[in-house]
Amino acid sequence: MQRLYKYISSQVPFLVIGTLLCTIIDSLFYIFVENKFDRGFLVIGANFMMTLGMVFIMMILSVFKADKVVRYVFEFIISLYVCLLAFCWAKFGNTVDKGMIALINGTNPQEMSEFFSVYVTVPSILLMLFAVFVVFNAFVFLIRVMHSAGKKQMIAVGLFFVFGCCCLGFSFYTIPGRIEAIFRTQKKNLAEYLHHPVMKPTRNAHPDVVMLVIGESHVRSHSSLYGYDKLTSPRLAKLRDNGNLICFSQAVSPATHTAESFKYFMTTCNSAEDEKPWYECLTIPEAVQCAGFNTVWISNQAYSGWHDNVSASFADLCQTMFYAKEKGSEELIAFPDEVLFPLVEKYMDKHVSAGTHHCVFINLMGQHQAYDKRYPRRWEKFKPSHYAAKPENQRAEYASYDNACLYNDYVVDSLFATLRDRNAVAVYFPDHGQDFYVSAPDYCSHSNDSNPVSYQAGIQIPLVVYMSDKYRATHADVERKLREMSRKPFNTTNMLMLVLYLTGYSTR
Numbered sequence: 001m002q003r004l005y006k007y008i009s010s011q012v013p014f015l016v017i018g019t020l021l022c023t024i025i026d027s028l029f030y031i032f033v034e035n036k037f038d039r040g041f042l043v044i045g046a047n048f049m050m051t052l053g054m055v056f057i058m059m060i061l062s063v064f065k066a067d068k069v070v071r072y073v074f075e076f077i078i079s080l081y082v083c084l085l086a087f088c089w090a091k092f093g094n095t096v097d098k099g100m101i102a103l104i105n106g107t108n109p110q111e112m113s114e115f116f117s118v119y120v121t122v123p124s125i126l127l128m129l130f131a132v133f134v135v136f137n138a139f140v141f142l143i144r145v146m147h148s149a150g151k152k153q154m155i156a157v158g159l160f161f162v163f164g165c166c167c168l169g170f171s172f173y174t175i176p177g178r179i180e181a182i183f184r185t186q187k188k189n190l191a192e193y194l195h196h197p198v199m200k201p202t203r204n205a206h207p208d209v210v211m212l213v214i215g216e217s218h219v220r221s222h223s224s225l226y227g228y229d230k231l232t233s234p235r236l237a238k239l240r241d242n243g244n245l246i247c248f249s250q251a252v253s254p255a256t257h258t259a260e261s262f263k264y265f266m267t268t269c270n271s272a273e274d275e276k277p278w279y280e281c282l283t284i285p286e287a288v289q290c291a292g293f294n295t296v297w298i299s300n301q302a303y304s305g306w307h308d309n310v311s312a313s314f315a316d317l318c319q320t321m322f323y324a325k326e327k328g329s330e331e332l333i334a335f336p337d338e339v340l341f342p343l344v345e346k347y348m349d350k351h352v353s354a355g356t357h358h359c360v361f362i363n364l365m366g367q368h369q370a371y372d373k374r375y376p377r378r379w380e381k382f383k384p385s386h387y388a389a390k391p392e393n394q395r396a397e398y399a400s401y402d403n404a405c406l407y408n409d410y411v412v413d414s415l416f417a418t419l420r421d422r423n424a425v426a427v428y429f430p431d432h433g434q435d436f437y438v439s440a441p442d443y444c445s446h447s448n449d450s451n452p453v454s455y456q457a458g459i460q461i462p463l464v465v466y467m468s469d470k471y472r473a474t475h476a477d478v479e480r481k482l483r484e485m486s487r488k489p490f491n492t493t494n495m496l497m498l499v500l501y502l503t504g505y506s507t508r
Contacts, residue, residue: 007059008052013146014071015051017139018078022047025085029095033450051078075143079136083128093439093448188279188313195282199291203504205474208423209352210293210359210503212284212495213415215408215430216258216301216366217446220251220462222405222436230382232405235413236464244472246482248463250489253432256447256458259310261431265492266314282507284496285317288359291505294351296320298343299363300335311363318361320347336376337364337411348418359499362415366408366430369445371400375407382406394437397444401436416466423470425502429463429492463490465502478502 008015026043054074058067085095220226225233225240225247239245254264254271263269263278266285274281285295297315302323315321322343324335340362352358367374382402384395412428419426435447439454447458465482472479478501500506 007062008055011055011058011071013143014075015048015055016146017142018051018054018074019044019048021078021082021135021139022051025082025089026095029089072140075139076132076136079132079139082135083131086131087124087128091443092445093443093454094450187310190279190283190286190313190317193280194286197282197287197290197507199287199500199505200508201504202501202506203475203477206357206504207425207471207475207502208354208357209348209419209425210288210499211362211415211419211424211426212360212499213362213364213412213426213428215364215412215428216368217432217434218367218405218408218430218462219433219436219457220460222402223462225462225464230386230402232402233409234406235409239413239416239466240464244467244469246465246467246479246486248465248486248490250487251429251461251463252459252489252491253430253461254459254491254493256432256449256455258431261492262310262314265429265431265495268496270493279313282496283314283317284499285314285359285361287496287500287505287507288503289317289319291357291500291503293357293359293503294319295359295361296322296347296351297361297363298322298340298347300324300337300340300365301363314361315363320351322347335365336374336407337366338376338414340364340411341414344415344418352422357503359503364408364411367401367404367434371397371404374404379403379407379410391441393442394444397437401434419466419468421470422468423474424468425471425475426466427463427495427498427502428466429495430461433458433460461492463492 023044026047030043058070058074061067061070089095222228222230223233224231225236226249236245240247253261255261264271267278267281267283269276269278269281289295295318297318297320299311299315299322301311324339324343344360344362347360365374380403382399384399387395387398390398416426416428433447435443435445435454435457437444438457439448439451443454448454449458465486467475467479481501
């Protein structure tokens with residue numbers, strides 16, 4: 001014990017400076033941006049314990065005379081960590097919190113590669129390296145200054161240790177919370193939580209096919225169905241004008257990131273505050289299967305285990321799965337969404353016949369960043385020059401995103417076309433929207449939930465219901481009700497109830 005005290009006392013400068021460096025960005029953000037003074041104070045405890053853990057590692061390695069080398073490594077890691085927090089705050093309006101880590105954890109390698117291609121440029125890398133160099137040298141200098149000051153370190157160790165332990169009441173706010181976030185998107189075996197609901201028919205007529213087309217990062221304000229001045233939805237507009245398409249005017253998503261959204265619109269879970277966790281709630285695949293529908297999951301997103309794991313949890317519940325991208329190197333290839341057409345047509349031709357009922361889930365790549373990789377070059381209709389009224393730094397992104405929306409219109413219309421001669425109904429909606437230069441003139445990406453303006457931008461989505469002529473002929477009451485619903489606010493947390501209504505069943 002005496003050796004422990006002695007070693008820790010010798011590392012008080014590292015403890016103090018390391019803790020303060022790890023804390024300063026988070027504390028400033030919580031105090032001055034989120035106005036959460038308690039969190040800004042309590043974050044010190046987590047970073048103290050993290051730094052103390054480094055000291056314990058150094059003490060163990062001191063037996064092998066390697067502690068000094070390891071200390072330099074830890075000083076570099078802390079310097080890099082501080083600069084990363086500052087970069088995220090400057091670029092994304094948030095530090096590396098639980099939500100950001102959950103987002104990264106729920107992103108596949110292709111999406112991560114595209115994200116870095118957009119935001120991690122050569123100048124930003126050089127600036128980061130310079131910042132790390134400056135912070136690292138300042139770290140080393142301040143430690144030497146404290147050592148030469150000759151303070152009574154044992155008293156400081158005791159006070160600092162008590163202070164750090166008292167601060168641990170913040171629970172998952174910071175470091176433990178970031179560790180916990182790694183498991184927030186953990187894949188669940190939903191077959192272990194089945195409810196076996198008894199389904200009650202609410203009408204005599206039932207569709208042969210119900211299709212859910214789940215898009216990605218589609219913000220409502222960029223759809224000409226909703227008044228956008230660029231013609232990004234011409235095909236769906238034609239279906240609307242023919243009476244086959246109903247547009248919901250006030251639809252919102254339950255979250256601004258894919259993994260969180262899937263938890264809510266695919267289950268009866270309405271929010272993170274529900275008594276039951278999302279994986280213990282009734283899911284759409286189980287509900288429709290209990291109503292006598294066969295289920296199939298067809299996806300252009302990667303099924304890659306650790307990544308995309310929440311959506312894969314629901315895919316595993318379906319009786320049939322088709323993925324355009326499987327594990328391995330192929331998941332780095334950016335396939336356009338039309339790659340799904342043969343898979344959908346094959347399933348329809350082989351399995352859909354008179355007397356059978358099917359629920360088809362289609363998961364698109366949609367308008368996920370980087371936008372210019374979401375469509376074939378032949379769909380490059382919009383050019384940066386078409387956006388002369390926009391700031392110059394935004395024009396290329398506007399053109400790419402609107403081209404992706406135009407291509408998405410073609411994809412969704414083509415999927416609906418497979419239902420045209422069937423007794424079928426379909427719903428298209430994206431998992432969430434985007435903060436498309438709404439909260440700041442230089443920010444275009446997933447919404448920052450700590451910013452109310454950015455958050456609101458990220459949940460505004462398009463939602464449409466397609467009905468074939470055969471479905472309309474036997475479900476006039478449903479069509480009438482849907483047109484009434486379309487003029488009212490709708491959150492996709494109610495998707496399960498909407499799907500069951502379209503099928504003509506309800507849970508008893």
